[in-house]
Amino acid sequence: GAVVSQHPSWVICKSGTSVKIECRSLDFQATTMFWYRQFPKQSLMLMATSNEGSKATYEQGVEKDKFLINHASLTLSTLTVTSAHPEDSSFYICSARDGTSGRSYTGELFFGEGSRLTVL
Amino acid sequence: DAKTTQPNSMESNEEEPVHLPCNHSTISGTDYIHWYRQLPSQGPEYVIHGLTSNVNNRMASLAIAEDRKSSTLILHRATLRDAAVYYCMSYSGAGSYQLTFGKGTKLSVIP
Numbered sequence: 116g117a118v119v120s121q122h123p124s125w126v127i128c129k130s131g132t133s134v135k136i137e138c139r140s141l142d143f144q145a146t147t148m149f150w151y152r153q154f155p156k157q158s159l160m161l162m163a164t165s166n167e168g169s170k171a172t173y174e175q176g177v178e179k180d181k182f183l184i185n186h187a188s189l190t191l192s193t194l195t196v197t198s199a200h201p202e203d204s205s206f207y208i209c210s211a212r213d214g215t216s217g218r219s220y221t222g223e224l225f226f227g228e229g230s231r232l233t234v235l
Numbered sequence: 236d237a238k239t240t241q242p243n244s245m246e247s248n249e250e251e252p253v254h255l256p257c258n259h260s261t262i263s264g265t266d267y268i269h270w271y272r273q274l275p276s277q278g279p280e281y282v283i284h285g286l287t288s289n290v291n292n293r294m295a296s297l298a299i300a301e302d303r304k305s306s307t308l309i310l311h312r313a314t315l316r317d318a319a320v321y322y323c324m325s326y327s328g329a330g331s332y333q334l335t336f337g338k339g340t341k342l343s344v345i346p
Contacts, residue, residue, distance in 0.1 A: 225281070229276070
């Protein structure tokens with residue numbers, strides 16, 4: 116089955132530093148990847164949609180200069196939280212759409228394991 | 236994508252069947268119904284999806300009402316590992332392929 120891997124699973128950083136989270140599709144080509152954020156006891160909130168080779172589309176209220184998304188290849192997307200602050204502490208989850216198989220039409224998405232960011 | 240409504244929480248005894256309902260009264264004729272679940276501290280996991288006909292896979296069954304305004308996810312024998320938040324979503328099949336997560340149903344399984 117399709118596998119999406121995120122790294123790191125856990126990261127603790129100091130306020131003001133930047134953190135990069137990687138999202139890889141291991142056995143398929145991910146033409147589209149999505150980044151979500153989830154606060155404790157809440158649902159997932161979509162942050163941005165990225166298509167390989169083009170700029171990400173950010174949801175309303177998400178600062179594109181703070182949450183830098185790069186989707187330079189069909190198997191890798193990165194989310195960089197720049198100048199992180201304690202309020203950025205959250206569970207970040209990526210998902211990917213398989214753009215090369217019949218799954219893409221029905222909308223099935225494959226999710227990473229999530230990355231928990233704690234900013235001190 | 237149509238708005239979906241699910242109960243906030245449900246309980247089930249282990250080894251018993253569980254029926255998780257979802258209302259999607261504004262769903263369009265071409266929207267797929269998707270179910271995902273999220274175990275604690277993990278990313279969501281695909282469970283099942285369907286359009287009109289009932290669907291079965293190794294994880295669950297999906298029963299879709301004839302008018303498509305509601306659906307039910309059926310776990311035939313709940314195990315402790317099935318304790319999770321279950322999300323029902325509709326997907327339009329066009330454009331950005333986004334899935335919008337609601338609050339879902341938190342399923343507790345009692346040993």
